[in-house]
Amino acid sequence: MTGGGRLTRDDALALLRDEPLLALGRKADAVRQRLHPGGMVTFVVDRNINYTNVCVCQCRFCAFYRPPGHAEGYVLAREAIFAKIRELVAQGGTQVLMQGGLHPDLPIEWFESLFRAMKAEFPGVQNHSLSPAEIVHLAGVSGITVDECLGRLQTAGLDSVPGGGAEVLVDEVRREISPNKIGWQAWARVMEAAHRRGMPTTATLMFGATETDRELVEHLFRVRDLQDRTGGFTAFIPWTFQPSRTELGRTLGVRPAGAVRYLRVLALARLVLDNVANLQASWVTQGEKVAQVALRFGANDLGGTMLEENVVAATGVSFQLPQGRILELIRDAGFWAAQRTTTYRVVREFPAAPSGGGARVG
Amino acid sequence: MSALAPVARKVEAGERLTEADALALFGSDDLLALGELASLANGRQNGERVFFNVNRHINPTNICVNRCRFCAFSRTVGEPGAYAFSAEEVLARAAEAEAAGATELHLVGGLHPELTLAWYAELLAALRAAHPRLHLKGFTAVEIDHLARLAGESPQAVLETLAGVGLGSLPGGGAEILAEETRHRICPEKISGARWLEIVETAHRLGLRSNATMLYGHVESRKDRVEHLRLLRALQDRTGGFQAFIPLAFQPRHSELARGAATTGCDDLKTLAVGRLYLDNFAHVKAYWVMLGEKIAQVSLHFGVDDLDGTVVEEKIAHDAGATSREALSREDLEALIREAGKVPVERDTLYRPVGGGR
Numbered sequence: 001m002t003g004g005g006r007l008t009r010d011d012a013l014a015l016l017r018d019e020p021l022l023a024l025g026r027k028a029d030a031v032r033q034r035l036h037p038g039g040m041v042t043f044v045v046d047r048n049i050n051y052t053n054v055c056v057c058q059c060r061f062c063a064f065y066r067p068p069g070h071a072e073g074y075v076l077a078r079e080a081i082f083a084k085i086r087e088l089v090a091q092g093g094t095q096v097l098m099q100g101g102l103h104p105d106l107p108i109e110w111f112e113s114l115f116r117a118m119k120a121e122f123p124g125v126q127n128h129s130l131s132p133a134e135i136v137h138l139a140g141v142s143g144i145t146v147d148e149c150l151g152r153l154q155t156a157g158l159d160s161v162p163g164g165g166a167e168v169l170v171d172e173v174r175r176e177i178s179p180n181k182i183g184w185q186a187w188a189r190v191m192e193a194a195h196r197r198g199m200p201t202t203a204t205l206m207f208g209a210t211e212t213d214r215e216l217v218e219h220l221f222r223v224r225d226l227q228d229r230t231g232g233f234t235a236f237i238p239w240t241f242q243p244s245r246t247e248l249g250r251t252l253g254v255r256p257a258g259a260v261r262y263l264r265v266l267a268l269a270r271l272v273l274d275n276v277a278n279l280q281a282s283w284v285t286q287g288e289k290v291a292q293v294a295l296r297f298g299a300n301d302l303g304g305t306m307l308e309e310n311v312v313a314a315t316g317v318s319f320q321l322p323q324g325r326i327l328e329l330i331r332d333a334g335f336w337a338a339q340r341t342t343t344y345r346v347v348r349e350f351p352a353a354p355s356g357g358g359a360r361v362g
Numbered sequence: 363m364s365a366l367a368p369v370a371r372k373v374e375a376g377e378r379l380t381e382a383d384a385l386a387l388f389g390s391d392d393l394l395a396l397g398e399l400a401s402l403a404n405g406r407q408n409g410e411r412v413f414f415n416v417n418r419h420i421n422p423t424n425i426c427v428n429r430c431r432f433c434a435f436s437r438t439v440g441e442p443g444a445y446a447f448s449a450e451e452v453l454a455r456a457a458e459a460e461a462a463g464a465t466e467l468h469l470v471g472g473l474h475p476e477l478t479l480a481w482y483a484e485l486l487a488a489l490r491a492a493h494p495r496l497h498l499k500g501f502t503a504v505e506i507d508h509l510a511r512l513a514g515e516s517p518q519a520v521l522e523t524l525a526g527v528g529l530g531s532l533p534g535g536g537a538e539i540l541a542e543e544t545r546h547r548i549c550p551e552k553i554s555g556a557r558w559l560e561i562v563e564t565a566h567r568l569g570l571r572s573n574a575t576m577l578y579g580h581v582e583s584r585k586d587r588v589e590h591l592r593l594l595r596a597l598q599d600r601t602g603g604f605q606a607f608i609p610l611a612f613q614p615r616h617s618e619l620a621r622g623a624a625t626t627g628c629d630d631l632k633t634l635a636v637g638r639l640y641l642d643n644f645a646h647v648k649a650y651w652v653m654l655g656e657k658i659a660q661v662s663l664h665f666g667v668d669d670l671d672g673t674v675v676e677e678k679i680a681h682d683a684g685a686t687s688r689e690a691l692s693r694e695d696l697e698a699l700i701r702e703a704g705k706v707p708v709e710r711d712t713l714y715r716p717v718g719g720g721r
Contacts, residue, residue: 020664255695260660271363296393
């Protein structure tokens with residue numbers, strides 16, 4: 001980047017604050033092109049299954065959870081989960097992302113039995129499930145260590161761990177937005193343990209709530225430092241806090257981060273995280289238009305088709321993106337599309353179409 | 363960048379672009395280069411300022427004798443959902459608007475078979491009497507033509523009558539795509555592109571400013587878009603009466619002309635940027651957030667756009683077509699969008715004069 005040297009925290013802060021938007025985009029685009037030459041943009045066909053919305057954590061930015069005992073609380077039965085996976089497989093899907101609240105009464109045996117049955121029934125589907133907060137909670141509920149918990153889940157069929165719940169990896173921020181959730185070091189320990197066991201994970205960032213620029217930058221560097229040690233992160237996925245229908249939105253009265261802020265943070269992430277191969281654009285929080293534009297601000301992946309998504313939708317922000325539209329967006333931005341697995345292995349390439357704007361070539 | 367290099371050199375030198383240049387820009391995938399060039403051109407005219415106004419849209423009727431295929435707003439008389447406001451209903455909205463700090467009413471409606479020039483003239487006179495400080499921007503060239511036919515008068519006479527009772531300027535609607543063949547496909551009953559240009563030219567010669575829109579993202583080709591821009595630039599060379607160019611993203615959801623898909627973010631930004639670069643004689647390019655969405659409208663401030671339109675308040679035409687944006691943004695919303703983009707918000711009146719000394 002700057003003479004081949006790595007960015008420092010101060011460099012990153014200066015870029016975030018002062019670099020003109022398009023210049024920042026150009027730098028990020030150049031890195032994207034170096035890491036992913038040839039103009040391929042990937043996506044995964046996946047489904048989020050939220051096995052429960054019962055949660056003891058009660059994060060203030062969340063509109064999805066219900067406290068234990070609440071009339072709207074649920075736990076999905078195995079048959080319901082399998083029916084969802086069957087639909088996914090029928091559509092060529094390769095990834096299930098099971099994620100839920102921190103349920104006080106589901107022990108590790110419940111997950112082991114479920115994961116074993118999933119692997120037996122759907123051997124071709126990647127089980128990409130449970131965030132670090134759930135794993136720590138599950139270890140606690142079951143009276144075992146985090147590493148033991150991960151080992152047992154892996155043996156039962158857990159393939160990889162999504163990077164949710166990272167929010168901002170700075171405890172001052174976490175205390176404010178998710179006071180009952182694990183601290184940043186616990187999050188990092190789970191990820192490191194997963195990586196050491198050969199389970200890849202992603203890392204996320206939820207910004208735009210209460211964090212400062214410096215705290216946001218610190219998050220990126222904590223991910224980079226961990227990646228230097230393990231190399232286990234496959235992708236980084238920044239998204240924005242969606243304030244509506246959340247306690248935090250009500251008490252803070254914050255405006256959601258805008259698209260320009262999103263693109264700046266995305267581009268900065270591409271520049272700082274020189275050791276993380278993939279950067280996902282978040283159409284779930286940004287909509288398809290900005291997600292497409294994000295492909296010129298460092299992103300090389302549009303994430304999942306997400307047959308089902310409930311957590312962001314609970315804030316009232318609900319976008320849908322069928323696979324055909326994903327292909328159109330990728331081509332229209334001047335790239336070509338490939339369907340990938342969770343670990344970024346290409347399973348299907350879609351031939352490049354003539355470069356296009358929205359208009360017919362006339 | 364290499365494909366754009368000759369165009370870039372012209373932009374840097376401040377030279378006028380050709381139609382071939384505009385086509386090359388549309389054909390480029392180098393989105394960031396387009397943004398940089400458009401920002402250069404915009405910065406020369408507008409610096410870091412981004413304009414918005416506090417306005418209110420009033421669509422007096424959705425009854426329309428035309429049946430444009432891209433429109434989900436129009437109804438025939440007696441059809442379910444058809445409406446026509448009384449003069450009192452329009453005046454009540456105007457009073458709300460002024461109380462909310464608006465400086466402009468944007469009056470655009472269907473081609474109602476019975477609302478005559480006399481009715482509108484009376485309405486404008488009443489609006490002006492009640493709200494002398496509100497700028498009345500109203501009537502697309504298509505509506506002017508319709509009123510002229512109903513009254514058996516010339517468009518010039520209609521414009522003179524309306525200007526005489528308070529009409530301050532014309533919006534830019536009804537331009538759609540001026541290239542006649544495509545225009546005929548999407549709105550066969552609407553006045554021709556030539557007639558639209560003729561009426562707008564007449565308005566400009568009478569001292570009425572207007573905007574110019576372009577409806578894109580339906581069935582038109584890139585050549586159609588460039589032809590549209592060429593006709594606008596040529597007219598502007600003759601009159602100087604256009605204030606802003608406003609590309610309108612086609613809303614497919616509830617329209618008969620369903621190409622199925624909405625415009626993409628890249629295409630929206632490209633279209634705005636090419637407009638900024640080719641229309642060198644236009645002072646302003648406006649991102650109409652109602653159709654683009656707030657997010658792309660904000661990003662477009664780095665792609666040659668210097669105007670985010672207004673607070674709008676009650677928009678029916680784009681929302682009937684399936685636009686999912688909010689119906690209104692507050693002054694604070696607009697200022698926050700502009701500031702977050704690193705620009706300087708300036709509340710303007712209809713004629714782009716700063717308003718209020720930074721309230």
